[in-house]
Amino acid sequence: MRVFTIYVSYSFNFGPSVVMTTGANLREQLQNIQKEIDDMRMDVNAIKEMQALQTICLRGTKLRNKCLLPFAEVKRFHEASETCFSRGGTLIFPRDEEEDEMLQKYIREALPSNSFYWLGINDLQDEGKYVDVAGAVAEYTPWEKGGEQPANGRKLNCVRGSLENDGGWAVENCREEYPFICEFTIP
Structure with a gap:
């Protein structure tokens, strides 16, 4: 039927x-x-x-295809990373010299009283191999003092940027507290 x-x-x-x-x-x-x-x-x-x-972007700024949102409050690397992730972003990580220079200029305006800030790369998984949160190898790494990659031990694994020393990067203990900037990719 x-x-x-x-x-x-x-x-x-x-x-x-x-x-x-x-x-x-x-x-x-x-x-x-x-x-x-x-x-x-x-x-x-x-x-x-x-x-x-x-x-x-209204509260931060646009840099290339990203929105940047600064946080003046200081946090440990993992806390800063979690803050960015919970908002749909990641810790900032400049991919080349031009982007790094634009970022430093923005940080001087957004976080004027701070000379150090967290970057979204580390070597927590493999000592000496610096990667971003997605696991991609960091090819642009302007280290402080001559541009050499620091030879550090297991306690120094997280990378911070600097507005001093020509803006060079350094490896720090992830428990240090610095301000940070989250980046959000614009589709």
Whole structure:
């Protein structure tokens, strides 16, 4: 025995019409509607995310394809990293000299009383191999004192930037407390 459902739909152009459909056809239509609703939810979430990034940029600044948000409060490396992550970002990490110079200029304005700040790279997993939070190797590393990578032990694993010593980087104990800047990628 086949089950038929009759329902009336209204078309803006053609007025009311009567449609006969089977239970299977109705299920297919419901699945299609559910897929459209799910797609709309994803679109709304993407719009909300973009609005949040715009709000962050209003409180911070835009640098290339990133929004930067400074935090003057000092925190340990992991706490600073968690703060950025909880807001959808990561600790700032300049990828080249030009970006590093722009970042230092911004830090002088945003955090004027601080000369050191956390960067989003470390060698916690493999001593001497500096990586960002995604695990990508840091290729640009302007170390203090001649540009050499510091030869440190297990207690010094987190990298901080400096507005002193020509802006060179240094490896610190991750328990030190410095201000920090979160970066958020703009889609």
